[in-house]
Amino acid sequence: MEPVEINAGDYYLRAFRNDDRVSDLRALVEAYADPATRRYLYALAPSSEAAAEMYVQFMTMGWEKNYRWSWAVCDAVTAEVTAGVILHNLDHRLGSAEVSCWTHPAHRGKGVLPTALNAVLGWAFGGAGLHRIVYKHAVENPSSQRVAEKCGFTLEGRLRDNEIIDDQRVDELQWSRLATDPAPEQLP
Template sequence: MEPVEINAGEYYLRAFRNDDRVSDVRALVEIYADPETKRYMNRLSIDSESTAEMFIMLMTNGWEKSYRWSWAVCEAVTADLVAGIVLSNIDRTAGLAEVTCWTHPAHRGKGVLPLALNAVIGWAFGAMDMHRIVYKHSVLNPSSQRVAEKCGFTLEGRLRDNTIIDDQRVDELQWSRLATDPYPKQLP
């Protein structure tokens, strides 16, 4: 499957790139150098240009093999990378996927993810006939909870000791959104 581009108003969603015209390498290294990103996205380490290049290659492979769909969320005018969204654990037969997302530290609190994630979910439900998308985050991450709420996810429960934050086991909250759920009303 070829990567899908999505126009989300002031943001443009495209495949992660590292070519002679566009490179997301430096922005990915910046994002993952941020202490808050490291804290909550600790299962993935992008600490050098070579690991960023490998990440981009893995995201490209996910599209090619249709087991992971990913987007670099970019400002429409400058094309600067401001966030990332990945749908993984895709089961096309059952219509299931899990979402992971993050925002560049300089763009947090600006409503980037709710807008972009709602566009991705709309595409997944509409174009790909997905039925259920799961979103999980640490109970220590209130920003992720706000994203889940703004995107119309329903809280399903608490996964005890499901992740490690600051070298401690902590619970995660699990949310889901179904294709049959109403489109979310944006929170202020």
């Protein structure tokens, strides 16, 4: 599948890139250098431009093989990367996926992620025909919980000892949103 670009008002969502015109490498290294981002998304954490290049290739391959769809969330005016949204564990037969997302530390608290994720969900349910999207996060991550709530996800339950963070087993909350759920009202 070719990468899908999404206009989300103040933000423009496009595939992660590193080419002769656009490079997201520095923004990826900066975002993942943040302790909170690394803490919760350590498996994907590019700590150098070489690792960020591999990250971009990994995301690009997901589009090419149609098993992972990812977006760099960019400011519509400056084109600066402000966040990232990834739909992974795609199951085309069931019409399901799981979402992972992050916000660049310089852009937290500005509503970037709820705006971008709601735009992705609109496309995923409408354009891509998905039916169910799961969102999981560590119980002690209130920022992720606020994103889930603002994006209209329904809390399904607590997954005990489902993740390892800081070398400790932690519980996660699992949320889902269905194509048949009403669109969320934007919360402040």
